[in-house]
Amino acid sequence: PQAKDPYRTGYHFQPRKNWINDPNGPLIYKGIYHLFYQYNPSSVVWGNIVWAHSTSTDLVNWIPHEAAIYPSILSDINGCWSGSVTILPSGKPAILYTGINPDKEQVQNLAFPKNLSDPFLREWVKVPQNPLMAPTQANQINASSFRDPTTAWLGPDKRWRLIIGSKRNHRGLAILYRSKDFMHWTKAKHPLYSTPKNGMWECPDFFPVSKTKLLGLDTSAIGPDVKHVLKVSLDNTRKEYYTIGTYNVSKDIYIPDDGSIESDSGLRYDYGKFYASKTFFDSAKNRRILWGWINESSSVSGDIKKGWSGLQAIPRTIVLDKSRKQLVQWPVVELEKLRTNEVKLPSTLLKGGSLHEVIGVTAAQADVDVAFEISDLKKAEVMDPSWTNAQLLCSKKGTSVKGALGPFGLLAFVSKDLKEKTAIFYRIFKSHNNNNKYVVLMCSDQSRSSLNPDNDMTTYGTFVNVDPLHEKLSLRSLIDHSIVESFGGKGKECITARVYPTLAVDGDTHLYAFNYGSESVKIAGSAWSMKTAKIN
Ligand code: DQQ
Structure with missing residues (x-):
């Protein structure tokens, strides 16, 4: 072992070395928590991005696995960027992530576990139909601003929906796609939500919260007891904003209650360093858990000296405040074991x-x-x-x-x-x-x-x-x-x-x-x- 590095953390998640950024596809499967994250296997600065993979039984102690998703097909040959996991009704997890293709365009790919009886989900197989969603002349999507698919939710019409972060000129867009079979995806005519001026919306997150219970909800939950949260990450300021509002299921649009995501008058999960965050529903404990990337505040030469860059925040349970106007976050109780x-x-x-x-x-x-x-x-x-x-x-x-x-x-x-x-x-x-x-x-x-x-x-x-x-x-x-x-x-x-x-x-x-x-x-x-x- 090297001389002790005073800045390495004792209980915040980090790999042994090199660059990390966004948390990807968090989930629980057969009692095991999975965290994937954007990782550069060969350097302390961003690049060569793969999905690194660690698992845990308590969200506190983690064991590393081989990278789960790495460039191996045309539609991700220049990088495997952020994405999310959806648990299908059969219990099978599906990863949807952004791949960078040979033309440096951003496209969306799907992968399934190779072996569902492996609780560590160590190997993933990309479907031959990839990419499933891509920018074309016809759909007018900006090929360099089309990334970070969310966890999909199932509507009452039995069709899946998800959103993808994008922009049109300066307009931030949450592009909506629908699918009957999780394989064929059609872009909806209108986005789930958009606002002028503040695009590009990276790593959108869209999920339900309970109005009355201090519990989390499955991403597909709807009904009178439910409000929705939309979070976006703004690449120009590295700030995230969220709004609380209503998801109009029949029109497939999101309407924020009040407040704005366009400026500092909006709500943020965190007013310091916290970016590209993502939630998942922990079905074992009925809670929604938030992960977020904590970047360094040191210089690149400082990072090179340390040999690493980036942490994940302690996972936080999130619930709606009783005012119903904001969220409340708290470190997962498991942390108290330490x-x-x-x-x-x-x-x-x-x-x-x-x-x-x-x-x-x-x-x-x-x-x-x-x-x-x-x-x-x-x-x-x-x-x-x-x-x-x-x-x-x-x-x-x-x-x-x-x-x-x-x-x-x-x-x-x-x-x-x-x-x-x-x-x-x-x-x-x-x-x-x-x-x-x-x-x-x-x-x-x-x-x-x-x-x-x-x-x-x-x-x-x-x-x-x-x-x-x-x-x-x-x-x-x-x-x-x-x-x-x-x-x-x-x-x-x-x-x-x-x-x-x-x-x-x-x-x-x-x-x-x-x-x-x-x-x-x-x-x-x-x-x-x-x-x-x-x-x-
Ligand atoms: N990081 C990923 C992108 C995402 C950005 C690339 C946010 O998919 O938009 O590493 O930090």
């Missing part, structure tokens, strides 16, 4: 300007779950109505800018002298026109995370829809060597950041709770050291 040596933080008053070290956890590999209670909100600063962009507000009012209620939160990856630190914190503002309304800002400030200037240390932020008058402000952070994944407001908002400290490494890493506001806040919760998962 928790050890709990350090309890009994209810403690954090006076204005105070720091409180959390002693006794392996601070470079930890799970921290705390809640802040504010007894007196009267002194909250007034929100300027022009502060509409949370990320900008977080950069303007960073960790060192003292306020009244906040900044308070956690300092992760702290070096002994506090020269390096990553701050995840809240600020509370009073609404400018209503004395009893508050605005909660959640930030992840990486600006002091490393003394190495080669890293992208952008600050991230989002508003959190919680009412600090009546609820505690919870904050959970999954800290893992070069990543901190934070869940605010019990999973209402998430921010994932990558950091590369030079001093706050392994055993030299500290963890603090802090309050740099003038007003006191109460903190309580727990921190755990995290065991190392067996990953690949």
Whole structure:
């Protein structure tokens, strides 16, 4: 083994080396979870893309297999790009993925397992009819923007549907296809949904959520208890947006409730690094699970030095919030198996300007779950109505800018002298026109995370829809060597950041709770050291 790499993760999914990007075709089959992902077998930068493959019985520990899908036919000879799995009514899984053909056109291919009695689904056979969907003169599809088929869903008319990400000029498109037999696919006249200006829509995801139960639904579920979610990934900004709306089954169109996917006024799964995500329905536990790719924030030369690039986020269960206006995400419960040596933080008053070290956890590999209670909100600063962009507000009012209620939160990856630190914190503002309304800002400030200037240390932020008058402000952070994944407001908002400290490494890493506001806040919760998962 090589000298220890301080940035390799202890419990976040990554292969042993090289480049990874999008999660592909997640599924459960005969009790085994499968994760495929975009992988370059020969380098630390993007290229030569195949579907690498790992399996798990608990979504925490993973064993690697040979690549499942790799260039081998004309219609994928230049790369096997992203796609999804559909479980057919017989129980047989089907992979639909984008292949790059000899003319560098994007086409859609189908593959089935070679041996259905192998629970590891190690070998896949591409059907001779490939490609099943392709751009032509007649269908007017843009051949360089036609990719990432979703999991298909079965309509009441017994026909399959799926969408494929595309664009026409600047218009983002979710192109709809239908099929009776999963083999012959016909493009619908109209897309499932489209909006002007923000194409190309990569990795679309379209799935039902329950209005009343905290459970996931099969992708084909429809009915009065169901709303739908459409997520798209925008290649120009590397941001994802989702809307919640209604799927009109007879017209085969999706109508978002309100909000927009075109700008930062829309909803995001994650306000930090998180891209090309995909959900699947876990029929064993009746939940819907979200996977997302976490890119590096280091330089390419840094990646070459490490020998790897890219992680997957901890899989998250997602449900509809009771407001029915947003989703709520939470790390899968199985992750808690890795928790050890709990350090309890009994209810403690954090006076204005105070720091409180959390002693006794392996601070470079930890799970921290705390809640802040504010007894007196009267002194909250007034929100300027022009502060509409949370990320900008977080950069303007960073960790060192003292306020009244906040900044308070956690300092992760702290070096002994506090020269390096990553701050995840809240600020509370009073609404400018209503004395009893508050605005909660959640930030992840990486600006002091490393003394190495080669890293992208952008600050991230989002508003959190919680009412600090009546609820505690919870904050959970999954800290893992070069990543901190934070869940605010019990999973209402998430921010994932990558950091590369030079001093706050392994055993030299500290963890603090802090309050740099003038007003006191109460903190309580727990921190755990995290065991190392067996990953690949
Ligand atoms: N990554 C894949 C594409 C997809 C993009 C190629 C998103 O299929 O659109 O590696 O990151």
